[in-house]
Amino acid sequence: MQTAPSSAQEPALAQPAPIRRLLSLDALRGFDMFWIMGGEEIFHVLARTTGWAWAVLMADQFTHVAWNGYRPYDNIFPLFLFLAGVSTPYSLGSRLARGHNRAALARKVIQRGLILVLLGVIYNNGLFVKPFAELRFPSVLGRIGLAGMFAQLIYLYVRNERSRYALFAGILLGYWAWLVLIPVPGAGAAGSLTMEGSWVGYVDRLLVPGRLHKGIHDPEGLLSTLPAIGTAMLGIFAGTLLHRRDVSDRFKLQWLVLAGVVCLALGWLWNLVFPVNKNLWTSSFVLVAGGWSFLMLALFYWIIDIQDSRRWAFFFVVIGTNSILIYLAGEVIDFEHAAHYLFGGLLAFFSEPVRALGGVLAFLAVKWGFLYVLYRQKLFLRV
Structure with a gap:
């Protein structure tokens, strides 16, 4: 961990913080991370303790689809990757504009990428x-x-930006062709998209060392990383648009919305022959998740950066500026014990549903308070 003396410090590439900060980016990243750090438990606790129909419905939306299909909770991970792409034109583009060596920047990109892989193994x-x-x-x-x-x-x-778009399309089409048109050795005819019979699981079992998360398949495995590059590229396309100074905010907003709608339409159309599937990170899933990511970014950009409504976003900004840290911190800090120590006595006076909900809110409050102290001290984890 290191001290960030001013907002002019150059940002990290893996968990970026643009030099000219786009507040909506930090807020949306924090909003996304809020659910990862335990926010979804609010609905699960309410569903278990009250049985209210709306709570049960919301709790169901905050679970992953078992295989094919889509729920809002499936968008949390790709949104985070999308936002990492959004900041790239601010960080790398600004450095290139100042004359930084391209090869030196590439070395830093590779170094930080590999550090995140190592941190993931430790996590x-x-x-x-x-x-x-x-x-x-x-x-x-x-x-x-x-x-x-x-x-x-x-x-x-x-x-060339057009070449990037062509490469993005090539990645999605190539991944579709690989999974659908080429037979998996020992699995019979081509086109099997099951956990046991797909190319994704086959490559994981063949090349990935150690154990796989689901035994025969890993949702963050090797082959499915290929279309995930497309998710990050969608973020780069959005960031390139937002970074432009020759167009108006209204123009940017309109194109973000249009991109979101087009991605959703194409993704669900492709779903008819190539199912939306987070575990396989199918090309249709890239488009559906990317479509919602565009629309959420448009909403936050409109409210925060265009309408200049910022005070409400501070809660999420505190989370978003240290999102990697809070993701890792739960492995070494017992926030649940701290929450019980601070609030357990007070909650003991209430009924079971209130205690359960209060326990979740106390847990989140302790985490947020931890991040707030770091934010005030300008301490951020930079990979």
Whole structure:
């Protein structure tokens, strides 16, 4: 951890913070991270303790689809990767404009990507040595590191924007063709998209060392990292638009909304022949998740940066400026114990539903308070 003396400090690439800060980006990242750090438990607790129909419905939306399909909770991870892409034109683009060496920037991108892979392995397995066969190497941080790294390298070396769009389309179409048109050895005819019979699981079992999260398949495995590069590239396209100074805010907003609607339409149309599937990170899933990410970014950009309504966003900004740290901190800090120590006596006077809900809110309050202290001290984890 290091001290960030001023807002002019150059941002990290893996968890970016633009030099000219786009507040909506930090707020949306914080909004996304709020659910990862435990916010979804609010609905799960209400559903369990009250049985209210609306709480049960919301709790269901905050679970992952078992295989094919989509729920809002499935968008949390790709949104985080999308936002890492949004900041790339602010960080890398600004450095290139100041004359930084392209190869030196590429080395930093690769270094930070590999550090995130290492942090992901530590997050999965802890700091203590385990037998090699019990280690899980794929991870959420690893996917962010690798997919973000390759997307940023494309940004650095593919200078023509149209060529980037063509490469994005090529990645999605190539992944579709690989999974649907090429038979998996020993699995019969081509086109099997099951956990057991898809190319994704086959490559994981063949090449990924250690254990897989689901035994025969890993949702953050090797092959499905390829279309995840497309998710980060969608963010780069959005960031390139927002970084432009020759167009109005209204123009940017209109194109963000249009991009979101087009991605959603194409994604659900493709779903008819290539199902939306987060576990496989299918090309249709990239478009559906990207469509919602565009629309959420448009909403936050309109409210915060265009309408200048900012005070409400502070809660999420505090989370968003240290999102990687709070993701990792839960592995070494017992926030639940701290919440019980601080609030357990007070909650004991209430009924079970209130105690359960209060416990979740206390847990979130302790986490947010921890981040607020770091924010006030200008302490941020930079990878």
